[in-house]
Amino acid sequence: MTSATAGPSQFAQLLRRSKFASFDPAISQIYTTSGGYAHRGDFGLKRPFPPSARNKNPYVVVKAVDDSLGQTQWSTAQNQGRWIRRFDESGAGADPAFRSSWAARGRVMAEWHLDSSFDQPWSQKKLQEETPAMLPNWKRMSRPEFDKYLNKLRRKRGSFRQFLQDQRQTAYNEEMEAAWDYYEQRSPDIKPPSPPEPVNLLKESRPSNITDYRAFLQHDANEKVYPRKGDDDKPSAAIVPSPHPNAGLSYTHENKLQRAFLNPTLPARVVVVRNATDPRRIYATAPQNPVSIAVAGTLAEVKGIDISKENLRLDAVSRGQQDVTAGEIQATIDSVNVSTAPHVVGKHSGLGGGRILVKASEFHLPSSVIHGRKFNPHPPGTPEYVAWVAPPPFKSASALTPTTFGKPGAKPKRVAIRETSAQLRELAKIMRGTTQPKDNTKESKEESKEEESEKKDA
Structure with a gap:
């Protein structure tokens, strides 16, 4: 009679994959959970969390799994988690800032390493030299x-x-x-x-x-x-440090065209307007002055906003009445440059140590002209977007006789204008008070002939 043997336990495999095994108090990690686990306060650690951490989208930072009292030391990280979530929803990519502390950390990639059919074949000679390795300082x-x-x-x-x-x-x-x-x-x-x-x-x-x-x-x-010539299969003896271009802030590969069409507009609010010549002077109304707006949990710099609008005026002194709609605009994020990455290991860890430069632009709806150039106003991929043809540019013949277009392919026509040059001269005489009765002199006859010829041309 054979005895039934129990199968191997899955506890060891589950333990290796759990958050409890990857916990390190020296590394600042944000833990989250969802669904019924969030309702029960289960974050994958040793014991469930108290009701104060059981909300819809909880974010916590664990300092110690077990303290001297047998409790889990934790603190809320709602601000950090929600900021990352808002930044992901904005769809804005990030690049390393030029000559920043993060870009100076060795071999930071300037571009994404993607495999494309337009890449150079391996059999061809390399057109770019390899970046020299870093020497010890x-x-x-x-x-x-x-x-x-x-x-x-x-x-x-x-x-x-x-x-x-x-x-x-x-x-x-x-x-x-x-x-x-x-x-x-x-x-x-x-x-x-x-x-x-x-x-x-x-x-x-x-x-x-x-x-x-x-x-x-x-x-x-x-x-x-790098391996020597002829030893391409030999692995390198040292691991090359290749930091992430934006320190893991964003993993999107969208270009500027995709961001302009696919990213949603974000609600923003004008916060501070500074003078371009004197940064200490605020609340300037010149269009060229940079404007600071609050968008997606960050402060962004915007230029070209007309601050003279009624809803964008900011009152430096409160008179007991606050307009909750003052300064509200719709903006799109144009560029994000990472200057300083936040520290992950150490005492002063968290998003507070990071520094980014965000530039945005005001979104005008339903205008179809951006920076003087007309673009397709229809949604991409629709039949209207494919069949749309930009209107041909035209120049007016003069300030008084603009040119218009009728049917497609038709020749431009001159617009008849009521005020001819003779009538303008007559109005000028009336304004000066030098009008005289008409006579049958030679000069008056020549003026009447000129008027008749101009009417025929019109």
Whole structure:
């Protein structure tokens, strides 16, 4: 009689995948849950959370799973979680700011690495040089770290000698090839270059050869990252740090055209208007002055807003009456640049340590002209969008006789204007008080002929 054996327990597999196993008090992580788990306060940790954390979309930060009293130390993170959610719903992408602290962290990708049919084939020669590896910053090293770095360099004297010998041998081969070509074409009496001498490290230790030292250090750092020629299958010895372009703020790959058509308009409110010449002066009404608006939980900079509108006027002094609709506009986010990424590990961790620069623009509805250019007002993909044809540009012949178009393909026609030049002259005489009765002189007859000819032309 055989006994039934129990199957393997799934507890170990579930434990490895749980949030409890990935918990690290040194890393600032935001935990969330949904559905019935949120109603019961179950975040995947050791014990359920109290009713104060059981809302519709809860966000918490756990400081310790078990304290001295056997309780879970936690704090709410509703502001941080909702801000990330609002930013995702806005659909705005983010890029590293130029010359920012985040862009200076090594090899930050400037563009997304995507596999496309328009990419260069692997068989072709690379058109771009590989980015050199980062060298250790010996100026920021402590004394023990610097001594350790010097001992590491002393063990590479043999590699340094071989590097210099290979460089000189390569230069000698190039000189021999050039001399041979010159010998065959012009002068048979040319003297060939002398072969390179063995490298003497004592001679190379002079301060004038600092360029060779830098070239060797760069070559040694590149060998740790990139494989040698012919060893493409060999993995690199060092892991190349490649930080995210926007520190994980956004993972969208939309371009500006997609953002303009697909992203929704966001409700915003004008907060501060500053003078372009004097930033200390606020509430200026010039159109070129930058305006700060609150949109998607951030402060964005907008230019070109007409602050003279009644609903956009901001009162610096409260008189007991507040207009809740003052400063409300519809805006779209144009660009987001990450200047400083928030700290994840340490005491001062959280979104408060990050810094981004947001630029937006006011959305005009139902205007179909943006920056003087007409665009298709229909939704993309509809038959109206495909069949839409931009009207041809036209220029008026003069300020008094504008040109209009009738049917498509028709020639432009002149618009008949009532006020002719003779009538304008007559009005000018009346305004000056110099009107005289008409006579049958030669000048009056010529003026009447001019009026008749102008009427015929009209």
